[in-house]
Amino acid sequence: MREVDAAQITGIVKRLCIETNCCLPGDVRERITACRACEDWAPAAEILDRIVENFEIAGRDQVPICQDTGLACVFLEIGQDVHVNGSLTEAIHEGVRQGYTEGYLRKSAVRDPLRRVNTGDNTPAMIYYDLVPGDQIKITVAPKGFGSENMSQIKMLKPSDGLEGVKEFILKVVEDAGPNPCPPIVVGVGIGGTFDKAALLAKKALMRPLEERNPDPYYQQLEEEMLQKINETGIGPQGFGGRTTALAVNIETMPTHIAGLPCAVNINCHVTRHKTEVL
Secondary structure (H helix, E strand, C coil), X not given: CEEEEHHHHHHHHXXXXXXHHHCCCHHHHHHHHHHHHHCCCHHHHHHHHHHHXXXXXXXXXXXXXXXXXXXXXXXXXXXXXXXXXXXXXXXXXXXXXXXXXXXXXXXXXXXXXXXXXXXXXXXXXXXXXXXXXXXXXXXXXXXXXXXXXXXXXXXXXXXXXXXXXXXXXXXXXXXXXXXXXXXXXXXXXXXXXCHHHHHHHHHHHCCCCCCCCCCCHHHHHHHHHHHHHHXXXXXXXHHCCCCCCEEEEEEEEEEECCCCEEEEEEEECCCCCCEEEEC
16 A cells, blocks of 8 residues: 655645646647637637737746636546545645645635635635546646636437437537637537536546547547537637637547436636646
8 A cells, every 4th residue: 555645745736736827738739829820810810829929928937827717626536555644635625725825826716606705715626536546646637717617518418319419519508608718619528427427527528638539439520520510600719700719629428327318518718727747
C-alpha cells in the first residue's frame, strides 16, 4: 500500500487551479489558430485574432484568460493501492482555497443557491471520484465558467427518437445557446446511463484532446457530422457569423436502460481549461 500525504494533493490542486486559468491547453490553442487561418469573414477573423492575442498575453504574463475563473471541477482517478494520510476531500478544497486566493482568481462560489452569499474562497470544489487499479492518483482540474455551463441541457429522449433525435437535440442546444457561451465552443455530449451519468459523461467529454476522436467509428462519424452541422449554423465567433461556431464535438457513451435514451450536452466556451497531473 502506497502512502500519500494529503498536503501533496493540496499543493497540486493549488498549482493546477492557477495554471489552468492562465494557460490554455495546447490542443485548444492550435485548433483556434487553425480556425483563424480558414476564416474569411472579416468580423469573425478579427474576433479570432483577439482571442489568440488574449490567450498569448495570459500565458506570457500569467494572468487569467477570462474574468470568469469558474467553479473548480476536480476529477480524481484514485488507485486502489493508495492510502491518503488525512482528508482527501478537505485537501482538495484547501488546494482550491489557496489557488484562488494566491492566484488572485475571481471567487465565484455562493454557499446557497437561493440566498447567494459568496463563500469568499471559491470553495467548495465540485469533486468527482473514480477508483481504478494501481498505486497512483490522477488529478485533473477543469475550471468551469457559467456563461457556457448555463447553456448546457439534458433531455431524456425515448429510444424511438433514435439517432435523429440525438442529432436534433445536440443542434437545438447549440442554436438555443447562440452567442451566449462565447463561441467558438467545445461541445461535450453524453449519451446513455441515467439522468446524472449522462451529464457526467458530457462534462468528461470536454476534457478529451480536441484532435482525439471517439474510438468507435460510428460515434466518430457522428462527431464529425455534428461539428459540420454546428459550424453551418453561421453563429460564428462571439456570434458575429463565420465558419467557426465550434472547435470540436466530443461524444462519450455508456450502456443504458431498455426504456431510455438520456442525452446531455455540456458546452464549453473557447476557454476550455483543464490540466492533469499524476501523483
